[in-house]
Amino acid sequence: MPGTGRTYYIAGAGISGLTLALALAKFGATVVVLERSPTISEFGAGLQISPNARKVLDNLGLDEALTARSLEPNGIDIFPYRRQTPLVTLELGAIMRERFGAPYAVMHRADLADTLYKACRRFANIDILFGVRSWDVKSHAHGVTVSIDEANGQSRTGRGLAFIGADGVHSRTRTDIIGGPQARYGHRVAWRTLLSFDSAAGQIALDRVTVLFGPDYHMVCYPLPHRRQINLALFAKVTQAKSELGTRPQLPGARTQSPRVDALLTAAGDTWSPWPLYTVRASEWHTGNIGIIGDAAHAMVPFQAQGAAMGIEDAAALAPLLIAEASAEVAFEKYHRQRRNRVARVARTSATNGRIFHLRWPFSLARNLAIAMQGRRGHLRRLAWLYGHDAQPVVALTRARRAAD
Template sequence: MGTPRTIYISGAGIAGLTLAHGLAKFGLQVVVLERNSAISEFGAGLQISPNARKVLDNLGLGEAIAEKSFVPEGIDIFPDGRAEPLQTLTLGSEIADRFGAPYAVMHRADLVEVLHAAARRFANIDVVFGVSDIAVQSQGGAVTVTAAEPDGKTRRAQPFAFVGADGVRSQTRTDVLDGPEARYTGKVAWRALVPPDRLHGSVRLDRTSLLLASDFHMVVYPLPHRGAVNLALFTQEAQSDLAVLDQRAPRVRAKGNRRLEAILGAVGDGWTPWVLSTVELENWHKGAVGLIGDAAHAMLPFQAQGAAMAIEDAAVLAPLLAASPNAEHAFKRFFALRHQRVRRVQEVSRRNGKVFHMRFPSKLARNAVIRMEGPRGHFKRLDWLYGYDPGGSD
């Protein structure tokens, strides 16, 4: 037996830690470099669809995820201030039976902590916090990594591969692969967590709620493990206004929409804005350096698949890095297996954003389709997404 391959990963978020866990199970040595001094994950809730949950379950994390997540019974859709849902999409046990895993919601930080706790149990995973000045040189199929550690020492290594899992603002993408900066989409996510009693009578807390209106929409779902309800309000904002977003509340027309008025009143000035940017690349690698997750393909969150795509990426890339003759071969195969699927999810997410924000008269046709498809129409429509097996070749 030779010395195990060593993989360096930049970023201890969902993408990086899921990949680290997968690589460690194949016996590889893994070093995760994280610029923050501790686990730090911005945001609030996220949705874990069956395609992502199957990966996490296969890594042995199903029980830990179940303890810190919640399975909604359905999605209530409320267009234009309707008193009753236009449609309730079925989730719960039925979607789990159909796709082999549940559709759950949880706090983003809880998922990262589950992944980090799992990584700590592996002797062949080293997560190094507080690093700076990460430099990567790739030449002739070889890669050299240097980084400054918190104690002032310089770490230098020549790993089998270097993976940029460093998010939408990825320095690996821009500095090492000479890729583009992320592109602003014109949309902003306003996030908040509120105690459940503040929303009493406004939404059902055994379900997710989707409120649709012209130019904005809102997603609401409970996070019982946190004793909170997650709210995400998506608006369209001019780029010239981005610098002052944190100085004001979101601007939405709520007059006459009692449910929306109640929710906005419950949050008050507790919103945190997050600028939504996307990344589209025709190449995710150069030599022994590659990208996964948002660093490679950040997308709009309107199909709730950003984290899921990162988790799928990790499941596909880990065995390739374990078995391929060299890193470049692994990254080329990874791109071939993932690129078209990710592009399709990006396009669906973009299209959903337009559908959610439709004006009259287009929204009449949208509402008619939602009603006609019924509570289980999304099962067939999203079979390609939720039924995906990351171990296959789709």
């Protein structure tokens, strides 16, 4: 495809930023990505790539690479507190492809970031600058002017049609440039670690995701076969200061755990990393030709496992608009209108899940009964609005391709 003559700057080489860079480059645009870290760095966490996100990534040509580094689980085993056998196994696997047109997979966050990075490196029109010391951006009638202090101490100035902040939950683009809110800490923490397959033998299935409920906490276990490891993520509310979290989960009230949770905690020892959870509610996602996507715009609690997916969807929605519209400002306005209600609904669902997952007895009995009554396929109906979504409307893609040509 011939070049569009359009240049875009992106702050942040995370999942949202690299997905957007790849999508824009596929339309022939020139993309400059600014990253403070010296390398691609997504720290140890498993994530779910549900069909709504996988369709975007597959359209970018990543199907084969993702399949090689992810697991398409047969289901999700749900274990209420101290239960020895699953209450139900939510069906995944082939039925997800049949219902929603793409697989449901789990993988390590670093593997997804690396897959995106390698895909970007194949495009001569994507330039990723690592170790960027600082940047400044000004919006004007014809686009943006970006000043960059590079890792080697040199400075450069460039011009483009738009600047997109994909710089995460503590986004400088949101707070300093757009004038949006600071991220909010809700005293929830995700403790994360990796176990070898052998260490978890007999405790969880290695071809399925496992969710373990407890009073005021829950644990999610993601098998990662190509690594021969299992990612554990334990979520709980805490009263401690962030500086006092340590390297072992501090469960509410120090309650006696179920034997399965005890065994996994013992196997992991002091290898856990605490990750304080922040949320963002920004009413504005752009000013002039400067906008934000992903966690920078709408970070949410991870109890529907859609944080990365929403950033991927953002990129898929925004890229064709930036190419097709006469001005970036119009593109950002349309993108915001398209995305805000859906993102808000996902955030509400995630927050509700957090309350449901952490219920204490006797309220947990009602939760367990509701889950059992929905059965193995109830989630397919309940979440069809989420998994069946197409973030790349045909009209927008058609207009963008015409503009690129």
